[in-house]
Amino acid sequence: MRKKIIAGNWKMNKTPSETVTLINELKPLVETKDADVVFCVPAISLTTAMEAVKGTNIQIGAQNMYFEESGAYTGEIAPNMLTDIGVKYVIIGHSERREYFAETDETVNKKVLKAFEHGITPIICCGESLKQREQGITIDFVRQQIKIAFLNVTADQAKESVIAYEPIWAIGTGKVATTEQAEEVCKAIRECIAEIYDAVTAEAIRIQYGGSVSAASAPDLFSQPNIDGGLVGGASLKVDFGKIVNYNK
Numbered sequence: 001m002r003k004k005i006i007a008g009n010w011k012m013n014k015t016p017s018e019t020v021t022l023i024n025e026l027k028p029l030v031e032t033k034d035a036d037v038v039f040c041v042p043a044i045s046l047t048t049a050m051e052a053v054k055g056t057n058i059q060i061g062a063q064n065m066y067f068e069e070s071g072a073y074t075g076e077i078a079p080n081m082l083t084d085i086g087v088k089y090v091i092i093g094h095s096e097r098r099e100y101f102a103e104t105d106e107t108v109n110k111k112v113l114k115a116f117e118h119g120i121t122p123i124i125c126c127g128e129s130l131k132q133r134e135q136g137i138t139i140d141f142v143r144q145q146i147k148i149a150f151l152n153v154t155a156d157q158a159k160e161s162v163i164a165y166e167p168i169w170a171i172g173t174g175k176v177a178t179t180e181q182a183e184e185v186c187k188a189i190r191e192c193i194a195e196i197y198d199a200v201t202a203e204a205i206r207i208q209y210g211g212s213v214s215a216a217s218a219p220d221l222f223s224q225p226n227i228d229g230g231l232v233g234g235a236s237l238k239v240d241f242g243k244i245v246n247y248n249k
């Protein structure tokens with residue numbers, strides 16, 4: 001049985017002091033033993049967020065990381081800067097980073113490999129645009145993203161990975177994918193992992209759904225056999241996140 005993982009992607013929201021306030025507000029609401037709960041906060045707030053969750057089971061994640069160790073890469077964050085403060089998760093290849101910051105399947109793969117070198121768990125994002133869905137190429141497209149993201153990743157590493165399936169047309173639009181649409185693609189992703197590795201790896205890997213997840217849609221989505229939780233944007237900044245984490249109560 002895979003443990004659920006429910007992560008909030010705060011995107012570019014909340015100052016460091018606002019981060020502390022929001023974490024203190026959410027802390028009592030997201031207490032659960034049933035799921036891993038992760039707050040992915042802006043890089044500048046990682047240290048304060050780590051302090052704010054001390055003594056709880058909440059984990060802190062970054063929203064991006066560079067694939068080099070150190071050097072002349074102005075504005076980037078190195079993996080050992082994350083591990084130094086105890087960050088355990090990093091979102092890799094979010095569609096917003098692909099769209100606005102030139103992330104490609106190849107840079108995603110480099111970052112995934114680098115994260116594992118440092119013992120950081122990547123939350124690897126994939127998902128189709130509305131045009132691709134309308135063209136009927138969703139599964140082909142997502143399979144390609146997954147195959148490239150996992151190049152040279154070992155089976156043991158893949159078992160620890162988290163994949164977030166986020167259809168771009170459902171992000172920030174209030175237009176959540178239907179439970180059937182989300183389950184269909186998450187199942188296809190698991191089958192793709194089984195083809196690359198084996199059934200045991202496919203059974204172990206955790207696959208989230210992301211895109212306008214709300215307290216109302218979470219129970220159905222997270223009860224699907226191939227959906228192991230969610231990557232939540234807007235609703236992770238509100239008390240609603242507590243309801244999403246406790247979707248089954």
Ligand SMILES: O=C(CO)COP(=O)(O)O
Pocket residue numbers: 009094166170171172173174210211212213231232233234235
């Ligand atoms: O992009 C997302 C999470 O990474 C989803 O964002 P929303 O939940 O705001 O649609």
